[in-house]
Amino acid sequence: MKGPSVIICSRNRANQLAECLAKIPTDSFEAYDVELILVNSASSDETAEMMADHAAKASYPVKCLTAPKAGLGLARNLGIEAATRELLVFTDDDCYLSDDYIVQLRQHFDKERYQFCGGRILLWDETDAMVSVNYHNEFFLIPAGSFLAAGTIQGANLVIHRDIITKVGGFNPQLGAGTQLRCEDIELLGRAGMNGFTGAYLPQLVVYHHHQRKLGPKVEQLRQENDIARGAYYACMSDQGFLNYWFEGMKQSLTTNPGFEQNQYQVLVNELRGAQIYFEMKAKGEI
Numbered sequence: 001m002k003g004p005s006v007i008i009c010s011r012n013r014a015n016q017l018a019e020c021l022a023k024i025p026t027d028s029f030e031a032y033d034v035e036l037i038l039v040n041s042a043s044s045d046e047t048a049e050m051m052a053d054h055a056a057k058a059s060y061p062v063k064c065l066t067a068p069k070a071g072l073g074l075a076r077n078l079g080i081e082a083a084t085r086e087l088l089v090f091t092d093d094d095c096y097l098s099d100d101y102i103v104q105l106r107q108h109f110d111k112e113r114y115q116f117c118g119g120r121i122l123l124w125d126e127t128d129a130m131v132s133v134n135y136h137n138e139f140f141l142i143p144a145g146s147f148l149a150a151g152t153i154q155g156a157n158l159v160i161h162r163d164i165i166t167k168v169g170g171f172n173p174q175l176g177a178g179t180q181l182r183c184e185d186i187e188l189l190g191r192a193g194m195n196g197f198t199g200a201y202l203p204q205l206v207v208y209h210h211h212q213r214k215l216g217p218k219v220e221q222l223r224q225e226n227d228i229a230r231g232a233y234y235a236c237m238s239d240q241g242f243l244n245y246w247f248e249g250m251k252q253s254l255t256t257n258p259g260f261e262q263n264q265y266q267v268l269v270n271e272l273r274g275a276q277i278y279f280e281m282k283a284k285g286e287i
Helices: 014-022 026-031 047-057 072-082 101-108 162-168 184-194 217-239 244-255 264-283
Strands: 005-010 035-041 062-067 087-092 095-097 116-123 140-142 158-161 199-209
Touching: 005 014, 005 072, 014 047, 014 095, 026 101, 035 047, 035 072, 047 062, 062 072, 072 087, 072 184, 087 095, 087 162, 101 199, 158 162, 158 184, 162 184, 184 199, 184 217, 217 244, 217 264, 244 264
Parallel strands: 005 035, 005 087, 035 062, 116 199
Antiparallel strands: 087 158, 095 199, 116 158, 140 199
């Protein structure tokens, strides 16, 4: 059986992309016939040239695409259209797949039990801030029809079986980094779950995140953006008729310590702002 399609999208981060591509586990890509899909998300730097150069030198299949405008949901959908494999693996341009990622995926992914999954996201540089990571180390299932909390699975380490795309469609092209609301990954998974698909968390799947953010204003801005995206996700799911998402999401916000010395009241305000942005965009026909 052929290996998965690995899809990496990038926008104006050519230097980070270079590190990502340099750390591709080439041996396993070759051994298991992995297909790499690179999507340039309307960059204005050297991203396109870097992708083309990698494709020319790679010893495994590589396809390069360019999105007409920014937006991670849109870019990832282009990657899906170009991919030819049943399993679709998504990671980011500041992440590195572990050397055994493909081996672990082949050994542990079980389509009969679950159709999407995520895994651990560890810091590459342990002096970076503890954000955009997931150190949970135990397997669990996400039953179909259940509430899927934001952050349970992240787009930096995400595997989707093509059956999901066939039934519920791809990512919302109006969501994702490069748009106002960065929740394209979890929104697709929530939609999949509410349409009968089961998910799982596989700690064997490891990705290293080299985000290079230190504690300070950039991290605070990221946390605020995450709060806004979370509120938009719950609003979007409720707007699709899954009202339990709003109630469960707000209950979680009101009963869970946000950590990182964040103010619980401010987190909730940010989430409500995200919901407001979503409905404003919908009213304008932008979503």
